[in-house]
Amino acid sequence: KATVSVLNCRRASFRPPILATPKRRMGRRDARRMAAAAAASLLFAVGCEGLAFNLAQSYPTAGLCATPIYIEPCVVEKSTPGVLRRLMRRGKNDADWAAEVAVARSYDGRDWEGVHPAPARMTCVAGQTGCAFDYDPNLYRYRVAETAVTPPVGHGVKYATAKLLAQATFGTRGADVDAFDAAGGEDPAAAGAWFDAQVTAAPFTAREYLRRRQNPRAGEMLGAVYEPCEVGARWHRHVFTNQELNKALTVTANGAGFTLAIDGEVVSEIDAWEGGAGTYYLCTVGKTPEELGNAVQYAAAADCAVKTTVANPAVAFAAPPAGADVFTAAAAAISLAPLQGVDISGVAITQTVDAGACPARTAGRAFYFLYDADAGIYYRYDRRIKMFENTFAAPSGTGGAAVMPGAANKCTAAPATWLNRETCVRGGSTCAAMACGSRGEVANDPNLGHMYITRPPTSQKSVYDLMDELDFGFQIHNGKQLPFHNIALWG
DSSP states (O other): OOSOOHHHHHHHSOOOOOOOBTTBOOOHHHHHHHHHHHHHHHHHHHHHTTOOOOHHHHOOTTSSOOOOSSSEEEEEEOOOTTEEEEEEEEETTOSSSTTOEEEEEEETTOOOEEOTTSOOOOEEOTTOSEEEEEEOTTTEEEEEEEEEOOOOTTOTHHHHHHHHHHHHSSOOOHHHHHHHHHTTTTOHHHHHHHHHHHHHSOOOOHHHHHHHTOOOBOOTTOOOEEOTTSTTOEEESBSOOGGGTTOEEEEEEOSSSEEEEETTEEEEEESOOTTOSEEEEEEEEOSSSOOTTOEEEEESSTTOSSEEEEEOOBOOOSSOOTTSEEEEEOTTTEEEEEOSSSOOTTEEEEEEEOGGGSOOOOTTOOOEEEEETTTTEEEEEEOEEOOOOOOSSSOOOOBGGGTSTTOTTOBOOOOOOTTTGGGOEETOOSSSSEEOOOTTOOOOOGGGOOOSOOOOOTTTOOHHHHHHTOSSOOOGGGTTHHHHHHHHHHO
């Protein structure tokens, strides 16, 4: 026939019989028959390769071939203009289609194409109105879902531009649509110029975006920190953090209310405490992010079997506590600003500070407080990591205790490689022969918050600690893809 069905072609392929069984050995004659059959099957398959399939024979009126007995090609018809067709797949033993996933699509009459995360391998032939895929009945069941897609009325060129950018870039933004249309819109020459500009654009790394938005809490041997008397220091008004989990909380009556102390250090004075005076243990501290008023759970026993829930109170004192580190400052001595891009109640970052008026943090003391004399409120210092800039343009060679307290062998200089050797500076490091930078290794910006986890050794921080200290919660396995999503959405 002039047009041979792929379905019929594959069905006609020779399936060699099983000649050897536990009771019978394969002899020379059997081996020769098997070899001849395999050769015939190969020749037949080669002969069929490249021939168009006859849709009239292969494509059933129901829209999808019947479930085969063996693994066989199944032909599905392409969509028509204004229609999206999706090939949906579920497991053979799934009771319904609730767990189905799209494995291929055809839209506006175009060929079928596989879609992630589990793309089907589609075979399309020019001139035919359908495409084929291998249907494995031992594993899956399929159906075709069809949706009419109507462009919004009155959008015209903007709709077409947004559709192009949605498929050709990380995502569509209004400013990009306007810029594309202003440059000529759907004109082929303008579209070509836009494509050339995309190809020749200077590359950037997600690492730079990521590092600017990392501001994890410091711990044992985790690097340099933003000290209380530095620009970039972080403060919060709530009393409890996840760093106090499982620690002893001592509540004592003070005549006007109660005084709270953690491991012997006073952290706040409050009007009322549900359990009254006593010793308690912190069990949970809110959800990501920590903030003023979030739920805190405590218990009278260290196993937290019976928990009481209260709102995370504000740091407050009738007068600065004796023996505590307190920086009493007016507006002229320090200025604070809330985080950018994330709204967390009672969290602020130092913008300017009179370091001469700021008392140094006492070594070994867990808490440090800032008293805003103008507003009449207290903040608690939040000890956070300081990341150093070490880029090609500004290679750094800082080392020793400035990089990580107590570690004399640490150095910010990167090794010299073919990527950075042209920008290395000899003698520019205090801890290496040359100061060499690394692409995207910028300093972090505390004003942008702590949006993405860092991964220090688990001996220094557990996975739970990493998640708890984030300013924006997400599942840990999504950590790598989130920067790309946010770059696409917000630039």
